[in-house]
Amino acid sequence: MLGPRLYSPFDETMWKSIAEGGMRIQRCDECSTYRYPPGACCPNCLSIDFGWEPISGNAKVLSWITYHKQYLPAYPAPTTIVAAMLDEGEILITNIDASETDKLSVDCAVRVVYGDHPDGYKIPRFTLATQTS
Numbered sequence: 362m363l364g365p366r367l368y369s370p371f372d373e374t375m376w377k378s379i380a381e382g383g384m385r386i387q388r389c390d391e392c393s394t395y396r397y398p399p400g401a402c403c404p405n406c407l408s409i410d411f412g413w414e415p416i417s418g419n420a421k422v423l424s425w426i427t428y429h430k431q432y433l434p435a436y437p438a439p440t441t442i443v444a445a446m447l448d449e450g451e452i453l454i455t456n457i458d459a460s461e462t463d464k465l466s467v468d469c470a471v472r473v474v475y476g477d478h479p480d481g482y483k484i485p486r487f488t489l490a491t492q493t494s
């Protein structure tokens with residue numbers, strides 16, 4: 362277990378929202394562009410003014426990769442990492458349960474869920490979005 366979590370100057374609100382099970386990302390006050398990962402200014406209009414908006418949690422898969430070798434203690438092999446575009450237009454890269462790997466396809470729907478990281482904090486993860494729910 363690591364010591365107290367250290368934040369960058371811009372991501373504390375995001376990590377706290379993840380810990381509460383409702384991820385928020387920055388949204389520009391001037392032009393309404395969402396931005397992720399958190400940063401100092403809007404990539405669209407360069408405004409430094411922003412608020413925090415909850416994400417819908419819905420995303421479409423862009424790509425994925427499965428590691429068959431363990432590189433980090435928290436991620437035993439096989440580990441599948443997915444890049445997906447959130448409804449808000451930002452790309453989130455995180456893992457998905459390895460048992461869902463065979464069901465992935467480009468543009469398939471996934472949603473964000475919140476899992477426990479072994480180092481003692483929550484992380485956003487993907488799971489397949491079921492059509493029946």
Ligand SMILES: [Zn+2]
Binds near residue numbers: 389392403405
């Ligand atoms: Zn902007």
